[in-house]
Amino acid sequence: MSELASFPAAATNAAPPRSGPRSFAPQSGFSPWNDPSQAPIVRFDNVTKQFGDFVAVKSCTLDIYEREFFALLGPSGCGKSTLLRMLAGFEQPTDGRIMVQGQDITALPPYERSDVNMMFQSYALFPHMTVERNIGFGLRQEGMPKGEIAARVEEAMAMVELKPFANRKPNQLSGGQQQRVALARAIAKKPRIMLLDEPLGALDKKLRQQAQFELMRIQESTGTTFIIVTHDQEEAMTVASRIAVMDKGNIIQVATPNDIYETPKSRYVAGFIGDVNVLEGKVSGIADGIIDIEGAVSGCHYKTRSNEPVSIGQQVWLAIRPEKVRITHDKPQSATNVVSGKVDDVGYLGSISHYHVKIGNGQRVTALRANTAMTVGPPISWEDDVWMDWPTEAGIILTS
Amino acid sequence: MRRWYVIAAPYIWLLLFFLVPFFIVFKLSLSDTARAMPPYVPVYDMTLGLANFFSQLDFENYSFLLSDPLYINAYISSLKIAAVATLFTLFVGYPIAYGMARAPREWRPTLMMLVILPFWTSFLIRVYAWIGILKKEGLLNLFLMNYGIITEPLNIMNTTTAVYIGIVYSYLPFMILPLYSSLEKISPALNEAAEDLGSPPWRAFWQVTFPLSMPGVIAGCLLVFIPATGEFVIPDLLGGSETLMIGKTLWSEFFNNSDWPVSSAVAVVLLLALVVPIVVFQRAQQREREAV
Numbered sequence: 001m002s003e004l005a006s007f008p009a010a011a012t013n014a015a016p017p018r019s020g021p022r023s024f025a026p027q028s029g030f031s032p033w034n035d036p037s038q039a040p041i042v043r044f045d046n047v048t049k050q051f052g053d054f055v056a057v058k059s060c061t062l063d064i065y066e067r068e069f070f071a072l073l074g075p076s077g078c079g080k081s082t083l084l085r086m087l088a089g090f091e092q093p094t095d096g097r098i099m100v101q102g103q104d105i106t107a108l109p110p111y112e113r114s115d116v117n118m119m120f121q122s123y124a125l126f127p128h129m130t131v132e133r134n135i136g137f138g139l140r141q142e143g144m145p146k147g148e149i150a151a152r153v154e155e156a157m158a159m160v161e162l163k164p165f166a167n168r169k170p171n172q173l174s175g176g177q178q179q180r181v182a183l184a185r186a187i188a189k190k191p192r193i194m195l196l197d198e199p200l201g202a203l204d205k206k207l208r209q210q211a212q213f214e215l216m217r218i219q220e221s222t223g224t225t226f227i228i229v230t231h232d233q234e235e236a237m238t239v240a241s242r243i244a245v246m247d248k249g250n251i252i253q254v255a256t257p258n259d260i261y262e263t264p265k266s267r268y269v270a271g272f273i274g275d276v277n278v279l280e281g282k283v284s285g286i287a288d289g290i291i292d293i294e295g296a297v298s299g300c301h302y303k304t305r306s307n308e309p310v311s312i313g314q315q316v317w318l319a320i321r322p323e324k325v326r327i328t329h330d331k332p333q334s335a336t337n338v339v340s341g342k343v344d345d346v347g348y349l350g351s352i353s354h355y356h357v358k359i360g361n362g363q364r365v366t367a368l369r370a371n372t373a374m375t376v377g378p379p380i381s382w383e384d385d386v387w388m389d390w391p392t393e394a395g396i397i398l399t400s
Numbered sequence: 401m402r403r404w405y406v407i408a409a410p411y412i413w414l415l416l417f418f419l420v421p422f423f424i425v426f427k428l429s430l431s432d433t434a435r436a437m438p439p440y441v442p443v444y445d446m447t448l449g450l451a452n453f454f455s456q457l458d459f460e461n462y463s464f465l466l467s468d469p470l471y472i473n474a475y476i477s478s479l480k481i482a483a484v485a486t487l488f489t490l491f492v493g494y495p496i497a498y499g500m501a502r503a504p505r506e507w508r509p510t511l512m513m514l515v516i517l518p519f520w521t522s523f524l525i526r527v528y529a530w531i532g533i534l535k536k537e538g539l540l541n542l543f544l545m546n547y548g549i550i551t552e553p554l555n556i557m558n559t560t561t562a563v564y565i566g567i568v569y570s571y572l573p574f575m576i577l578p579l580y581s582s583l584e585k586i587s588p589a590l591n592e593a594a595e596d597l598g599s600p601p602w603r604a605f606w607q608v609t610f611p612l613s614m615p616g617v618i619a620g621c622l623l624v625f626i627p628a629t630g631e632f633v634i635p636d637l638l639g640g641s642e643t644l645m646i647g648k649t650l651w652s653e654f655f656n657n658s659d660w661p662v663s664s665a666v667a668v669v670l671l672l673a674l675v676v677p678i679v680v681f682q683r684a685q686q687r688e689r690e691a692v
Binding site for chain 1: 587593598611
């Protein structure tokens with residue numbers, strides 16, 4: 001049986017796939033993090049973890065709310081897995097407290113944290129047990145009656161379409177099937193909080209996208225709080241209600257995918273999520289919510305709408321997403337936010353094209369253009385002299 | 401053609417150094433004792449022909465073995481001592497192997513070296529050294545009496561207990577190495593998963609670690625049990641008159657009584673008694689290979 005054939009539930013019974021990052025935007029109504037009356041289900045309170053001299057997590061404070069699909073995003077070694085493993089109980093924080101539903105669980109061993117279950121990156125399936133025995137393992141530890149275990153295992157297997165494989169051993173399953181056994185084994189315990197450590201890292205791209213929607217479907221239908229660790233920004237954007245971007249043991253920004261993309265707090269976050277052009281400059285004027293910037297590239301002047309508290313003369317960076325940059329052969333009418341340069345490279349990706357343009361100081365600015373029939377004028381090609389501009393709303397002021 | 405040689409080499413080796421000697425011993429076991437050189441009849445004589453030679457062979461020695469309780473008791477006692485000693489070796493070896501498998505990666509080669517280190521000294525000398533430890537005025541009694549733990553010296557030397565100690569000591573590496581190799585393959589994530597699913601560490605051990613180390617347990621037990629059953633040096637040096645083991649019986653039959661035919665029969669029966677565990681061992685190995 002092929003991977004695709006064994007995934008019918010994802011295609012048919014599933015709730016209609018949400019359209020990526022915007023699904024949890026404030027207008028959908030789900031934003032407990034903005035509601036002061038809501039108590040978080042998980043709270044990291046000034047948590048620090050040191051391994052010898054190495055500080056894996058630096059006094060992190062983080063609230064996660066019930067029914068959230070929360071993503072910890074960052075490059076390898078940023079401390080995201082350590083944070084998750086501390087919540088599961090495999091690592092003890094060097095300092096700080098971890099609260100679940102208002103109770104301090106910092107000192108509890110993993111087997112006494114019944115609200116929390118984890119799905120492992122390596123799946124950690126028990127090789128000597130069948131799929132059925134694997135999924136029932138956690139329930140047998142509770143001393144649950146046999147009949148009830150069978151029913152719960154059945155339910156979990158149905159949820160991930162594993163019934164035909166009930167009596168197989170893990171080594172007789174494909175990677176995608178093993179991943180679903182690992183998921184079912186944790187979900188069978190009906191935890192309030194489900195931890196997923198790079199759960200889809202071992203799958204190929206196509207399977208991974210299916211599995212992401214599968215995870216979202218299960219998260220919604222069970223109402224469980226999911227916390228996922230991933231280094232794949234696209235994955236985080238797709239599944240998460242909120243994302244915490246981490247770097248070197250610090251949480252840099254916690255926000256919805258939409259906010260992270262549109263209003264990153266630093267150059268690090270802007271660069272980690274999607275492509276971005278960063279232009280250096282100094283603040284030269286502030287008026288009516290419009291900030292004037294004297295570009296580091298001589299003759300370049302930028303204007304951008306921002307509430308960022310900056311002062312005249314302060315060094316700032318202007319971040320502009322490539323899809324917001326317009327590229328033309330002719331000089332645009334407006335005088336602000338205009339730069340000229342020579343096309344250095346063109347990346348044709350079918351539906352869209354990337355144009356890498358060298359401007360004044362040798363810096364490259366990328367513009368993105370959809371390849372629609374509406375595009376007028378001669379095609380832009382290598383070595384062409386071009387103009388680029390963007391609206392005052394497109395630029396984001398970054399101070400760090 | 402070259403490939404044929406490669407495949408044939410181990411079979412020729414087995415034929416020359418196992419099968420041929422075995423048939424010589426088997427033939428001896430069917431012969432009768434004689435006051436002669438060599439001390440048995442018949443010796444194949446071309447002038448009398450094959451028919452005459454075979455007519456003189458019989459299973460008399462085997463029926464003698466079965467009729468004399470001395471031999472049966474020696475077999476049973478050997479199997480019992482070997483089985484008990486194997487269990488003790490498992491109890492001592494398992495924690496050591498487990499500790500090695502869970503030790504930091506950079507320590508493991510050193511720990512492995514320490515396990516193998518005793519092999520650099522002669523087996524005979526190491527067993528002899530135990531006499532110095534276990535005898536009445538030996539190191540163990542001196543130590544215990546010096547610290548007032550006992551007042552009368554323990555009587556260990558020349559008892560079956562000394563034989564157990566000797567076997568456990570001598571065969572421990574054969575238990576540790578296969579155990580270590582199967583324990584090392586078990587991912588620590590499996591224990592974490594078990595704990596995450598609500599299983600305290602000791603229960604996770606019995607539900608996950610121990611079943612997964614079973615191939616190592618079986619291999620280690622057979623590697624200890626098989627040679628321990630036929631062990632001669634340890635019971636001879638450390639055991640007393642009450643320690644009855646087939647290896648010793650065989651030795652005295654051969655050297656003291658010069659009864660080559662009966663001792664050959666003893667050896668053949670011992671071999672048959674061990675073929676069963678060897679087959680079990682190979683089956684277990686087969687299963688482990690198929691499981692991977």
